[in-house]
Amino acid sequence: xxxxxxxxxxxxxxxxxxxxxxxxxxxxxxxxxxxxxxxxxxxxxxxxxxxxxxxxxxxxxxxxxxxxxxxxxxxxxxxxxxxxxxxxxxxxxxxxxxxxxxxxxxxxxxxxxxxxxxxxxxxxxxxxxxxxxxxxxxxxxxxxxxxxxxxxxxxxxxxxxxxxxxxxxxxxxxxxxxxxxxxxxxxxxxxxxxxxxxxxxxxxxxxxxxxxxxxxxxxxxxxxxxxxxxxxxxxxxxxxxxxxxxxxxxxxxxxxxxxxxxxxxxxxxxxxxxxxxxxxx
Numbered sequence: 001x002x003x004x005x006x007x008x009x010x011x012x013x014x015x016x017x018x019x020x021x022x023x024x025x026x027x028x029x030x031x032x033x034x035x036x037x038x039x040x041x042x043x044x045x046x047x048x049x050x051x052x053x054x055x056x057x058x059x060x061x062x063x064x065x066x067x068x069x070x071x072x073x074x075x076x077x078x079x080x081x082x083x084x085x086x087x088x089x090x091x092x093x094x095x096x097x098x099x100x101x102x103x104x105x106x107x108x109x110x111x112x113x114x115x116x117x118x119x120x121x122x123x124x125x126x127x128x129x130x131x132x133x134x135x136x137x138x139x140x141x142x143x144x145x146x147x148x149x150x151x152x153x154x155x156x157x158x159x160x161x162x163x164x165x166x167x168x169x170x171x172x173x174x175x176x177x178x179x180x181x182x183x184x185x186x187x188x189x190x191x192x193x194x195x196x197x198x199x200x201x202x203x204x205x206x207x208x209x210x211x212x213x214x215x216x217x218x219x220x221x222x223x224x225x226x227x228x229x230x231x232x233x234x235x236x237x238x239x240x241x242x243x244x245x246x247x248x249x250x251x252x253x254x255x256x257x258x259x260x261x262x263x264x265x266x267x268x269x270x271x272x273x274x275x276x277x278x279x280x281x
Contacts, residue, residue: 068123
């Protein structure tokens with residue numbers, strides 16, 4: 001990746017963060033902290049990794065993406081709009097009565113959504129099923145699944161990891177949005193989770209660690225994923241909850257609440273100023 005391309009991705013990410021904040025503000029409900037922390041990962045996936053086509057959304061050999069942390073739907077919707085699956089104007093309807101953009105992804109109503117998620121732990125199990133089915137069919141398609149670090153507290157997650165490793169699902173890549181916070185506080189305070197890398201290695205996973213906001217590191221990680229042929233991979237992406245909005249960053253309180261009018265204005269102004277810096281204005 002050249003520097004100019006990285007700068008372009010950073011600018012797009014800031015633009016999409018504005019859409020995320022706007023949609024949650026208009027909905028008066030949502031999960032800004034969780035959406036902003038994983039947005040760079042989703043953008044990189046859809047721009048550089050996933051073999052998908054908005055004009056052929058049902059293509060049999062397409063790659064699949066599952067947002068297991070379904071409450072981060074605003075980020076997924078913004079990235080799907082950037083990828084052409086949705087219109088940016090649609091994002092204003094988030095969580096509105098009758099809208100097809102609900103608070104959690106719905107595969108039956110939203111183009112580009114591969115799995116309805118929201119109940120934590122279930123998305124990863126669905127992703128394992130997809131990968132197993134594709135492998136049985138000798139398909140070249142791959143499956144990618146994004147999990148929250150708080151979501152790892154669900155026992156179903158570890159059952160799914162056992163299944164993936166036992167069946168050598170090398171066509172499956174997990175990504176952990178490791179922002180260190182959940183609705184009740186820090187991950188360590190709530191469940192005492194430590195040594196994630198060692199836990200995952202014990203299951204038999206190939207473990208990669210990256211800065212989830214660094215596109216160069218994401219590029220290297222996903223390049224390595226394609227070289228691993230005998231087991232599933234998990235990318236532990238260190239992220240910042242609320243990334244891009246100063247008063248939301250690293251604050252558990254912003255896990256699941258919408259900004260008020262004053263907070264909305266401050267957030268949008270900060271993001272717009274960062275775009276100007278990238279453009280050299």
